[in-house]
Amino acid sequence: MIFMSYFDQKEPPRREARLNACIACGGTLDKMANRKMSCCLPDGERAFSQNSICLLLPALGMMNSIPNSVVLMHGAIGCGSSSHGGNAGVRAGNNHRWGVVKDATWISTALSEHDVIGGGEEKLAAAIREIDERYQPVIIFVVASCVPGIIGDDIDGLAQQLQPEIKAHILPVHCEGFKTKIWATAYDAVYHAIGRVFLKEAADSGKQAEKPIVNLMNVSSMGRVDEVELERLLKALGFDVNIFPVFAQPDKMTAVTQAQLSVSTCPTHDDYLLQYLEEKYGIPYVLRHMPIGIENTGLWIRDIASHFGLQEQAEQLIAAEEQELKAALAEFKPFFAGKKAFVSAGEFRALSTAILLAELGFEVVAVRSFHHDEFADSEYEKLVKVTEKEIPLNIANCQPFEEANLLRRIKPDIFLGHMNGNATAAKSGVATHVIYNVGLQYVGYKGAYELARRLYRQLQNPQFNHKLGRWTKLPYSDSWYEQDPFKYIQQPEVGAGE
Numbered sequence: 001m002i003f004m005s006y007f008d009q010k011e012p013p014r015r016e017a018r019l020n021a022c023i024a025c026g027g028t029l030d031k032m033a034n035r036k037m038s039c040c041l042p043d044g045e046r047a048f049s050q051n052s053i054c055l056l057l058p059a060l061g062m063m064n065s066i067p068n069s070v071v072l073m074h075g076a077i078g079c080g081s082s083s084h085g086g087n088a089g090v091r092a093g094n095n096h097r098w099g100v101v102k103d104a105t106w107i108s109t110a111l112s113e114h115d116v117i118g119g120g121e122e123k124l125a126a127a128i129r130e131i132d133e134r135y136q137p138v139i140i141f142v143v144a145s146c147v148p149g150i151i152g153d154d155i156d157g158l159a160q161q162l163q164p165e166i167k168a169h170i171l172p173v174h175c176e177g178f179k180t181k182i183w184a185t186a187y188d189a190v191y192h193a194i195g196r197v198f199l200k201e202a203a204d205s206g207k208q209a210e211k212p213i214v215n216l217m218n219v220s221s222m223g224r225v226d227e228v229e230l231e232r233l234l235k236a237l238g239f240d241v242n243i244f245p246v247f248a249q250p251d252k253m254t255a256v257t258q259a260q261l262s263v264s265t266c267p268t269h270d271d272y273l274l275q276y277l278e279e280k281y282g283i284p285y286v287l288r289h290m291p292i293g294i295e296n297t298g299l300w301i302r303d304i305a306s307h308f309g310l311q312e313q314a315e316q317l318i319a320a321e322e323q324e325l326k327a328a329l330a331e332f333k334p335f336f337a338g339k340k341a342f343v344s345a346g347e348f349r350a351l352s353t354a355i356l357l358a359e360l361g362f363e364v365v366a367v368r369s370f371h372h373d374e375f376a377d378s379e380y381e382k383l384v385k386v387t388e389k390e391i392p393l394n395i396a397n398c399q400p401f402e403e404a405n406l407l408r409r410i411k412p413d414i415f416l417g418h419m420n421g422n423a424t425a426a427k428s429g430v431a432t433h434v435i436y437n438v439g440l441q442y443v444g445y446k447g448a449y450e451l452a453r454r455l456y457r458q459l460q461n462p463q464f465n466h467k468l469g470r471w472t473k474l475p476y477s478d479s480w481y482e483q484d485p486f487k488y489i490q491q492p493e494v495g496a497g498e
């Protein structure tokens with residue numbers, strides 16, 4: 001039998017096909033344990049959808065961060081528009097790492113109606129040549145959006161044809177938005193291009209590295225402050241750390257093939273590349289827990305340490321960290337006891353943050369995840385154990401109308417949502433806290449303390465949101481709030497596809 005890797009293909013598969021991932025479900029948390037949720041069956045969909053997320057948004061978040069690169073959007077001019085909003089994160093990320101405020105460099109071929117009929121390859125070739133000459137980058141990401149996917153522009157063929165005359169590495173990235181509703185396919189698209197075109201077997205220097213090297217996979221929703229915390233924990237166990245891929249210099253990217261282990265911080269984010277690094281370069285990986293929350297950070301450290309036979313050192317480190325954290329949290333926990341928290345984010349982040357909130361003493365009353373796939377099954381099981389009762393779970397790629405309905409019923413004390421995702425809760429009069437701000441800490445033991453400190457301060461006085469709720473109005477009729485929040489989700493009966 002001939003083994004075919006996904007990386008032998010020009011494009012990665014859609015996550016709907018590869019992982020049976022889904023975006024539409026409404027039910028209770030306990031049903032998700034053991035993957036019994038009906039959204040995992042075929043045809044789970046919405047009869048009405050308010051909005052969606054194009055995979056370009058997270059893909060651009062990764063690519064725009066790479067130093068010495070240019071992102072060339074091949075498509076309609078509006079396709080790269082999220083780069084404007086995302087640029088604040090690029091400037092902050094560059095500043096936090098290297099002390100320079102530097103913008104992302106992204107360019108569009110701005111395809112016109114004429115190009116749609118005549119083809120856009122000539123325009124694309126001219127843009128690649130001009131970028132190479134004018135910016136002299138190490139990498140040019142050539143990003144296909146919907147239009148080239150529909151009209152059949154061959155970005156891979158063109159990249160291959162031009163590469164001998166272009167100094168930069170040309171990496172074709174497939175982000176045709178119409179192909180998938182699972183925005184997390186974006187990570188696979190970027191990793192596919194990096195793995196297929198850019199990574200190479202490391203040359204044997206003949207020297208033995210002094211310390212074991214681990215690849216620490218970061219995500220664009222994690223700031224430098226969080227990386228510092230994870231580096232601190234890994235260095236305490238005696239490792240050298242290579243952080244990849246967000247804000248990774250191109251030479252740090254190529255160094256991933258020299259590591260002894262790859263470590264994921266978010267299984268939703270990393271599985272596609274980590275499996276490839278093992279398959280092609282023999283680098284094993286750990287991909288189970290997200291280091292957010294007290295227990296989860298300990299589990300994450302134990303997984304890494306056990307790979308190198310360092311269990312005893314890991315237990316000592318965890319015990320010392322937990323002891324210090326427990327003492328630091330003592331002043332906050334009585335205040336948090338019984339306060340209701342609603343969490344909404346990318347699946348793994350939402351669940352691990354909900355578990356942390358339960359550890360801090362909050363009552364977790366609802367969770368929204370932007371999609372669902374198998375990697376989070378274990379997190380649902382952990383959360384079910386700490387919530388101890390049925391709580392609403394919504395799998396939704398945005399859909400604020402469902403969220404508004406849930407908020408009216410649940411009336412939480414605090415809503416933790418993604419950047420730009422807190423407006424519905426804020427206007428409903430609920431205190432909100434951002435779950436993703438690259439200047440704030442969320443990860444590891446320090447992140448647990450910092451989140452607790454911020455929530456304590458905020459919940460001392462939630463008047464701002466109470467007043468906002470009194471004087472603003474969401475655009476839904478009263479009759480909507482009387483209906484089932486999951487009314488428009490069409491789900492086959494559980495058991496129908498088993």
Ligand code: SF4
Binds near residue numbers: 055075
């Ligand atoms: S869905 Fe298509 S047209 Fe819309 S932003 Fe995404 S790639 Fe561009």
